[in-house]
Amino acid sequence: MQQSPLPPATEPAELIWRDGVPESATFGDVYFNREDGLAEVRHVFVGPSQLPERFRQVSAQGHFVIAESGFGTGLNFLAAWSEWMTQRPLDDNAVLHFVSVERYPLTRSDLVTALSHWPELRQLADELIELYPPLIKGTHRLVLAGGKIRLTLHFGEIADALQQLTFKADAWFLDGFTPSQNPEMWHRDVIDLVAQHSKTGTTLATFTSSGEVRRSLTDSGFSLMILPGFGYKRDMLAGQFSAMQPVKRTGLAEPVAIIGAGIAGTALAWNLANRGVSVLLIDQAPEPGSAASGNPQGALYVKLGVEYNTQTELAATALSFSQRFYGAWQSDFWHPTGLLQLASNPQEADRQRRFCERNNYPSDLMVPVDAIEASQIAGIPIRHPGLWFPGSGWLAPAEACARLTTHPRIKTQFDCQIASLQPCNNQWCIRTDRGEDLHAQSVVIAGGHEAAKLVPLPGELKLKPIRGQTTQLPEPLFNLPRTVICGSRYLNPGINGNATTGATFDLRDNNPTPTVASNQENLEALREMLPATSTSNAPDADQLEGRVAFRCTTHDYQPVAGLLQGSDGAPVDGLYLMTGLGSKGLAWAPLLAEYLGDVITDQPRCLSSRLAKPLETRRLYRT
Numbered sequence: 001m002q003q004s005p006l007p008p009a010t011e012p013a014e015l016i017w018r019d020g021v022p023e024s025a026t027f028g029d030v031y032f033n034r035e036d037g038l039a040e041v042r043h044v045f046v047g048p049s050q051l052p053e054r055f056r057q058v059s060a061q062g063h064f065v066i067a068e069s070g071f072g073t074g075l076n077f078l079a080a081w082s083e084w085m086t087q088r089p090l091d092d093n094a095v096l097h098f099v100s101v102e103r104y105p106l107t108r109s110d111l112v113t114a115l116s117h118w119p120e121l122r123q124l125a126d127e128l129i130e131l132y133p134p135l136i137k138g139t140h141r142l143v144l145a146g147g148k149i150r151l152t153l154h155f156g157e158i159a160d161a162l163q164q165l166t167f168k169a170d171a172w173f174l175d176g177f178t179p180s181q182n183p184e185m186w187h188r189d190v191i192d193l194v195a196q197h198s199k200t201g202t203t204l205a206t207f208t209s210s211g212e213v214r215r216s217l218t219d220s221g222f223s224l225m226i227l228p229g230f231g232y233k234r235d236m237l238a239g240q241f242s243a244m245q246p247v248k249r250t251g252l253a254e255p256v257a258i259i260g261a262g263i264a265g266t267a268l269a270w271n272l273a274n275r276g277v278s279v280l281l282i283d284q285a286p287e288p289g290s291a292a293s294g295n296p297q298g299a300l301y302v303k304l305g306v307e308y309n310t311q312t313e314l315a316a317t318a319l320s321f322s323q324r325f326y327g328a329w330q331s332d333f334w335h336p337t338g339l340l341q342l343a344s345n346p347q348e349a350d351r352q353r354r355f356c357e358r359n360n361y362p363s364d365l366m367v368p369v370d371a372i373e374a375s376q377i378a379g380i381p382i383r384h385p386g387l388w389f390p391g392s393g394w395l396a397p398a399e400a401c402a403r404l405t406t407h408p409r410i411k412t413q414f415d416c417q418i419a420s421l422q423p424c425n426n427q428w429c430i431r432t433d434r435g436e437d438l439h440a441q442s443v444v445i446a447g448g449h450e451a452a453k454l455v456p457l458p459g460e461l462k463l464k465p466i467r468g469q470t471t472q473l474p475e476p477l478f479n480l481p482r483t484v485i486c487g488s489r490y491l492n493p494g495i496n497g498n499a500t501t502g503a504t505f506d507l508r509d510n511n512p513t514p515t516v517a518s519n520q521e522n523l524e525a526l527r528e529m530l531p532a533t534s535t536s537n538a539p540d541a542d543q544l545e546g547r548v549a550f551r552c553t554t555h556d557y558q559p560v561a562g563l564l565q566g567s568d569g570a571p572v573d574g575l576y577l578m579t580g581l582g583s584k585g586l587a588w589a590p591l592l593a594e595y596l597g598d599v600i601t602d603q604p605r606c607l608s609s610r611l612a613k614p615l616e617t618r619r620l621y622r623t
Contacts (some may be wrong), residue, residue: 006360007308008136008316010155013104022073022114026104027181031072031114033231038118040207041079043230048205048238049171051080055087055096061276063095063603067169067197069158069185070176071102073114074128078121080173081149088148093276097604099152099169101161108132108364131324134362138313139165141321141594141606147274152604158185162193166612167604168245169197174206179213188216195220198241209235221245252601254278255411257430257438259418259454260446261288263397263585264578266404267593268444273409275601280440281405281412282430288412289401292448292549295470297492297500298397298586299484300326301339301389304366306355311558314611315584318591320365321606323391325590326400333399337483337493339392340374342384344487344529352387364391378481381532386487394484394492395586413438421445421454428574442600444576445564449552451579459567461620463580465550467509469518470502472545477537487529489522501526503549503583514546522546554580558614561592562599567621576600577617 014025022031033040046052049066058064066080077098084096106114111132115125124144128151133140135155142151154161158176172194176185184190191213194204204222206213207229214237217224221243229236256272258265261283269279285291302319305312326334343349356368367388374382405412417433421443430438445451449465473480475494485491491501504518520541527534554560559582564575578596581588595612598605605612 006358008138008313009360009362010135010137011104012107012135013110015106015110017113020117022106022110024104024177027177029177029181032075035231037075038079038121040230041076044207044236045076045173045205046079046083048227048236049173049203051083051171052087054170055084058088058094060089060092060094063097063601064171065097065099065167065169065604066171066173067167067194068098068100068173068175069190069194071100071105071153072175073106073111074125075115075118076173076175077151078115078118078124078128081124081145082121084149085145093274095148095150095275095603097150097152097167099154099165099167099604101154101156101158103155103157105135105155107135133320133324134365136316136320136362136365138317139606139608139611140317141591142324143594150604150606152606159187159190159193162190162197164608164610165605166609167197168199169202172198172202172204174204174208179208179210186210186213186216191216191220195222195241195243195245199245200241200243202241203239204241205236205238207233207236209237213237252277252442255280255440256442256444256600257282257428257440258444258446259283259421259430260448260451261285261401261405261412261414262291262293262446262448263289263401263589264581264592265444265446266401267589268446268578268596269410270404270407271593271597272600273407275597277409277601279410280438281410282416282418282438283412283414284417286415287402288405288414289398292551292585293397293401295397295500295547295549296472296498297394297495299339299394299486299490299492300392300586301341301484301486301490302584302587303341304355304359306351306358308359310610310614314614315587316361316365317607317611318587319389319392321591321594322587322589326395329400329403333396333403334393335395335493335495336391336393338377339389339484339486340369340378340382340386341389342374342382342386342485342487342529344384348487349384352385355387365389378483378485380479380481380530382485382530384487392484397586418454421456423456442574442576444578444596444600446578448579449550451552451577455564455577457564457566457572459621462555462622463620464553465510466553466582467506467511467548468503468551468583469506469514469522469546469548470500471519471522472547473499473501474539475499477535477539479533479535481530485530489525489529491526491530491533512548512550514548516542518548519544519546551582551585552579553582554620556619557582559588559592560617560620561596561615562612562617565616565618567618569618
C-alpha cells in the first residue's frame with residue numbers, strides 16, 4: 001500500500017506496462033482491453049447507454065450528464081466526447097458534462113503513453129493532456145472544445161466525491177477495476193450514492209456482472225439486464241434507474257443582466273455567453289475594465305496557506321483553473337512568464353519554511369527555490385529564496401475585460417449609472433439615472449465595493465474598499481526581471497516601455513488621485529525587496545506615473561459568489577452576488593464565473609459543497 005503523501009498531493013497510479021498496456025500495480029488489473037480498448041468502451045458503455053440517440057435529442061441549449069466511477073486513462077471520457085461531437089451540430093450550445101472520480105490518477109506522462117494507442121482520438125487526447133490538472137486532491141474542472149465539453153474530475157475517494165458533488169446523472173459508467181480487486185469502489189454505500197445522483201430514466205452500464213453488485217444496484221432502484229460482455233468477459237450489466245427521484249429543473253429566462261464590467265463581470269458574461277445564454281453587461285464607466293481591473297499589468301497569484309484547509313484548497317483550485325482559462329489568450333493579453341513569491345523578510349521566510357514542511361504540491365504548480373535558483377529564473381540577482389509557480393505570469397486586465405466582452409451574445413451598456421434595482425412583475429427592474437428601465441429575469445451584481453449599494457434588502461453588507469496605487473517604471477531606467485516577482489510588492493516584466501509595480505494597501509484612504517507619497521512607498525518597498533532593480537538613472541517618485549484602484553474585500557478576505565441570501569438565510573430568486581475578490585481578482589474570477597455559471601444554468605457544479613460553502617452571501621450581513 002502506498003504511503004499517503006503530505007497534502008495536497010495525491011498518490012499517482014503505480015503502473016506496470018506490458019506490451020504497451022498499463023496495469024495497476026495496486027489492483028492487479030488492466031486499464032483497458034489488450035486487443036481493442038476503444039471497441040470495448042463502445043461495446044460496454046456507449047452502445048448500452050444509447051448515447052448516439054440520446055445525444056441527438058438534447059436541446060440546443062441543454063446539457064447531458066455522464067458520471068463515472070473511475071477515470072483511469074480517460075478513454076471512456078474521450079469516447080463519449082468523440083460521440084458527442086459526432087452527433088451534435090457544430091453551432092449549437094449544448095454541453096456534455098462528464099463527472100469522474102479517480103483515487104490514483106495517472107501522471108501526465110503516463111496519460112500520454114496510454115492514450116497514444118488511439119490515433120483517431122489524438123486531437124481530443126492532446127487537448128485533455130494539455131489541460132490535465134496538477135495531481136492535487138479534490139475537484140478540478142476542465143473546459144474543453146470551446147465549452148462544449150466540461151469535465152469535472154475529482155481526485156480522491158469515490159464516497160467523498162459523491163457526498164460533496166452536486167449533479168444529477170443522465171447516464172452512469174461504472175468502471176474502476178474488478179470488484180474482487182477494488183471492493184471499495186463497489187461498496188453498497190457507494191451504490192446508494194450513485195442512486196442519489198440519479199433520476200427516473202438514468203441509465204447505467206458496467207463491465208461487471210458480479211452477483212453482489214447486481215443485488216446492490218437492484219436494491220438501490222436500478223432495473224438491470226445481463227448483456228454479452230466484450231472479449232474474454234462473458235457478461236456485463238446495463239439498466240435504468242426506476243425509483244422516483246425528484247429532479248428540480250429551473251428554466252432560465254434571458255437575458256441575464258450583469259452589473260459591473262471588471263474582471264469578475266466580464267469573465268461571467270463570457271462564461272454564460274459560451275453556454276448559449278444572452279447577457280446584458282452594464283457598467284457606469286465608458287468601457288470595460290475601468291476600475292480595479294484597469295491596471296496596465298496584473299499578477300496572477302494567490303497566497304497559499306501554511307495549513308491545507310478549505311480556504312487554501314479553494315485558492316489552489318482557483319489558481320490552477322485560472323492558469324488553464326487564460327491559456328487560450330497566450331498570444332493576446334496573457335503572458336505566462338511564471339511567478340516567484342519571495343521570502344523577502346524574516347516573517348515570510350518563516351512562513352514559507354513551515355509551508356514547505358507541511359505541504360507537498362506537484363511541481364507543475366509550485367516548486368521551492370533557493371536564492372541562486374530564483375536569480376537564474378528571474379534573470380536578475382535575488383537575495384531571497386521563494387516559491388516558483390511555473391504556470392503563472394501576468395496579464396493586461398483591461399485588455400482581458402475588453403476581450404471577454406467580444407461575444408455575439410453579450411450586449412453592453414456603458415456610461416450607465418444605476419439608480420435602483422427592484423423586483424417587478426416576476427422580473428428585476430434596473431432603473432438608470434436617465435429614467436430608463438432595463439428588465440431581466442436574473443441579475444448578477446458584480447460591481448466591486450459599490451455592490452452593497454445595489455442590494456435591495458435590509459441590512460448592511462460587510463464589504464469595504466481598500467485603496468491601492470501602482471507605479472509605472474520606465475523600462476530603460478530599471479533592471480527588470482523576466483518573470484513576475486511578488487513579495488512586499490509585485491513587479492512585472494517590462495512591456496511597451498514600462499513595467500508595473502505595487503500596490504499600496506491603504507486601509508483608510510479614499511483618495512482616488514495618485515500621490516507622490518504612494519509612488520515613493522512603492523519604490524522604497526521595491527528597493528528593499530529587489531535592490532538589483534535600481535540603477536543610477538532611476539527617476540525619483542515625483543517623476544513617475546501612478547494609478548489608483550479600489551479593491552473590494554469582505555470582512556474575512558474571502559470572495560463571494562452565489563445566489564443572494566437575506567440576513568435570515570432566505571434566498572432571493574434570480575439575484576446573485578459576485579464580489580469581494582480583493583487583490584487576487586485575476587486568479588479568483590475565472591473559477592467563480594465557472595461556478596456561478598453552473599448555478600445560474602442549473603448544471604453540475606465545478607465546486608464541491610464544502611468549497612462552495614465559504615462563498616455564500618449570508619455571512620456578509622452585520623449582526
